[in-house]
């Protein structure tokens with residue numbers, strides 16, 4: 394049948410019926426899947442409480458008879474073998490008086506540490522303060538102890554050193570540096586420092602003769618500053634700004650590299 398352009402009614406009807414979206418049938422397993430997911434979440438929570446830092450293997454091999462997670466795992470999630478590791482910061486109390494580190498808010502990066510002794514740091518001096526705990530953290534991490542900003546500004550102190558190795562099992566101590574002209578008295582339970590965990594990689598060292606060229610080159614200590622007073626001085630005389638110096642040294646280095654390469658070839 395040919396549509397008549399003058400017959401608007403028929404034409405409209407034709408367009409509407411042509412564009413009508415197809416009916417999408419309701420997905421029959423929707424509720425089943427939601428229930429499976431809820432069961433699985435509960436199961437993971439229970440495993441988490443039970444395992445305390447150990448790994449749980451989640452995989453789909455039928456020959457693994459004693460794999461207890463299999464029955465709880467929603468079928469469409471069991472695709473490949475994978476390991477789920479639950480990360481814990483393990484804290485061992487070394488005294489009865491010490492306090493476990495605490496994060497004060499959900500988003501806090503640091504765990505506040507509590508001193509486990511009364512200690513006085515003389516003016517312009519430093520002392521090691523005990524916190525009565527040793528720790529073990531997840532693989533691939535190390536920790537830093539650093540000052541809490543409130544203590545740093547009000548007491549005019551800082552925390553020095555601060556790197557805690559992953560294999561260290563001794564008591565963590567705080568190197569408290571007193572920058573003020575008065576002695577600082579700290580009491581057991583005071584919190585002046587925090588512990589922050591950081592991911593780390595420790596690749597093998599490869600000794601090389603050349604490093605890749607960069608725009609920065611060897612520039613440092615304000616080399617990118619543009620203010621006039623930041624221009625470098627040598628023997629009382631202005632010479633070249635850090636940026637120009639970098640460019641010149643990079644060009645020279647590249648030239649030497651090319652000469653060496655052409656000599657070798």
Ligand SMILES: O=c1ccn([C@H]2C[C@H](O)[C@@H](COP(=O)(O)OP(=O)(O)OP(=O)(O)O)O2)c(=O)[nH]1
Nearest residue numbers: 538553554555556557558561564565566567568
């Ligand atoms: O502020 C700090 C710094 C370090 N340590 C502990 C943990 C760390 O793993 C260990 C060794 O620290 P680091 O490696 O910085 O010191 P080192 O001088 O190189 O000593 P070592 O030869 O024992 O590694 O001392 C602390 O308790 N507090």
